[in-house]
Amino acid sequence: xxxxxxxxxxxxxxxxxxxxxxxxxxxxxxxxxxxxxxxxxxxxxxxxxxxxxxxxxxxxxxxxxxxxxxxxxxxxxxxxxxxxxxxxxxxxxxxxxxxxxxxxxxxxxxxxxxxxxxxxxxxxxxxxxxxxxxxxxxxxxxxxxxxxxxxxxxxxxxxxxxxxxxxxxxxxxxxxxxxxxxxxxxxxxxxxxxxxxxxxxxxxxxxxxxxxxxxxxxxxxxxxxxxxxxxxxxxxxxxxxxxxxxxxxxxxxxxxxxxxxxxxxxxxxxxxxxxxxxxxxxxxxxxxxxxxxxxxxxxxxxxxxxxxxxxxxxxxxxxxxxxxxxxxxxxxxxxxxxxxxxxxxxxxxxxxxxxxxxxxxxxxxxxxxxxxxxxxxxxxxxxxxxxxxxxxxxxxxxxxxxxxxxxxxxxxxxxxxxxxxxxxxxxxxxxxxxxxxxxxxxxxxxxxxxxxxxxxxxxxxxxxxxxxxxxxxxxxxxxxxxxxxxxxxxxxxxxxxxxxxxxxxxxxxxxxxxxxxxxxxxxxxxxxxxxxxxxxxxxxxxxxxxxxxx
Numbered sequence: 001x002x003x004x005x006x007x008x009x010x011x012x013x014x015x016x017x018x019x020x021x022x023x024x025x026x027x028x029x030x031x032x033x034x035x036x037x038x039x040x041x042x043x044x045x046x047x048x049x050x051x052x053x054x055x056x057x058x059x060x061x062x063x064x065x066x067x068x069x070x071x072x073x074x075x076x077x078x079x080x081x082x083x084x085x086x087x088x089x090x091x092x093x094x095x096x097x098x099x100x101x102x103x104x105x106x107x108x109x110x111x112x113x114x115x116x117x118x119x120x121x122x123x124x125x126x127x128x129x130x131x132x133x134x135x136x137x138x139x140x141x142x143x144x145x146x147x148x149x150x151x152x153x154x155x156x157x158x159x160x161x162x163x164x165x166x167x168x169x170x171x172x173x174x175x176x177x178x179x180x181x182x183x184x185x186x187x188x189x190x191x192x193x194x195x196x197x198x199x200x201x202x203x204x205x206x207x208x209x210x211x212x213x214x215x216x217x218x219x220x221x222x223x224x225x226x227x228x229x230x231x232x233x234x235x236x237x238x239x240x241x242x243x244x245x246x247x248x249x250x251x252x253x254x255x256x257x258x259x260x261x262x263x264x265x266x267x268x269x270x271x272x273x274x275x276x277x278x279x280x281x282x283x284x285x286x287x288x289x290x291x292x293x294x295x296x297x298x299x300x301x302x303x304x305x306x307x308x309x310x311x312x313x314x315x316x317x318x319x320x321x322x323x324x325x326x327x328x329x330x331x332x333x334x335x336x337x338x339x340x341x342x343x344x345x346x347x348x349x350x351x352x353x354x355x356x357x358x359x360x361x362x363x364x365x366x367x368x369x370x371x372x373x374x375x376x377x378x379x380x381x382x383x384x385x386x387x388x389x390x391x392x393x394x395x396x397x398x399x400x401x402x403x404x405x406x407x408x409x410x411x412x413x414x415x416x417x418x419x420x421x422x423x424x425x426x427x428x429x430x431x432x433x434x435x436x437x438x439x440x441x442x443x444x445x446x447x448x449x450x451x452x453x454x455x456x457x458x459x460x461x462x463x464x465x466x467x468x469x470x471x472x473x474x475x476x477x478x479x480x481x482x483x484x485x486x487x488x489x490x491x492x493x494x495x496x497x498x499x500x501x502x503x504x505x506x507x508x509x510x511x512x513x514x515x516x517x518x519x520x521x522x523x524x525x526x527x528x529x530x531x532x533x534x535x536x537x538x539x540x541x542x543x544x545x546x547x548x549x550x
Contacts, residue, residue, distance in 0.1 A: 007052045015045050065091050136164050149193050149203050149284040161276045197545040232257040239266050251276040262297030280313030291316040311335040320344045333357040350375040360384030374399040383410040387417045398426040410437035428453035437462040448473045458482040466490035496524050509534040
């Protein structure tokens, strides 16, 4: 391929040719001085390998910004232009300045200078002190492939596994992780993914130029290799319990495998110290498919006494979680989200005393909850708690009052669920609860009439598929509505009948019967800072960040 045939591949072609030439030079006889010069050429090429891609991307970004402004001018949108003029001008300026990536080259003649304690990117240079404080977190993120969207939760979990963050007297590990992410965003070594107006950052990417410099810093060939970590990168993977490196494994992480097959007796002595088994989906898209040949491999896990993290998220063909899983008493996190074939959990989980996270959301075939959840007093996150059809369900919402550390809770009201009149009254006593989500699989309007009482310090409330016409049908004290309110799907028709609410972030999505005047929302939501509307009856999309109250 000619260098001029495809500019997007030009640097890659040259680097490939350089590698071939280096090998042939070595066959003719080594020359350490000349090898050093070739290495310098490789480093220079590596720094600019994404330059054409970046130029193209920045061109598109600038054109998008100009097109948006052109649309406002064409429609004579005075209000929009007046409100956003500062951000519009800044966006144009930033996009234009970023049109050419400002890759920084080190003019020093020392070979080791590429391992310096600074990193520079775009128009921002990080000081030695700042870089030293974040280097461990950045090194961890190199486990993810280039140019992918990374969920905040995956990054924080990774730092917890690697003991970079932990619970303290003042903060939970997750809160410390939030602080780290905020710092990385501030230093611009990661960039948010999604709307710039949205005050919440749940996803991010590593800019290509930053990743290139990190790969050089952390060794260009083996920057994230850990001898005790096994990465499952091929599309089809067979785990047979034999690792050719002959080391005791601590982490197994599924990077790209879609088909997992476990041979009988796959748990060998090499796995005796296994702490992390992340087989499930980390990818941003729920369409990413993962399936196992058989669920029998789960039964052999009873011997993994050191296991602290188990992710089966999004894996198909798992129909039942065996009772032996409940014997993993060191397990901290059990992630079963979106295991769409999962029907049954262990009968009793009370022995899993160490659990801090139990995630069962989007397991739509689950028949009910196991015994003993109310005894897991270390639980901080409980997602997918199901109110089922059985009157004699072993655990109800009122039983969860013993979970004094519970910060996040999501509840699913199943189809034809057996509900008590005071089912949600105990929620007001959940003093540590910050985030609450309630989902209705039951669509009959009677399920909207059960009173819901909210804890005083709740920060975020998410209602999904609410079956009533008005929130007045279930919320008795409107002043308890927290500063962040999400309503997704359902039959809601009225939202302006609740009086003044101190809501700062409002998201309304997929509400076909709801009619609102988007310019009058400030009359009902005091202190509104951000609103996002997607596909409600009279609006397909609206998003706005308010610098001032209405």
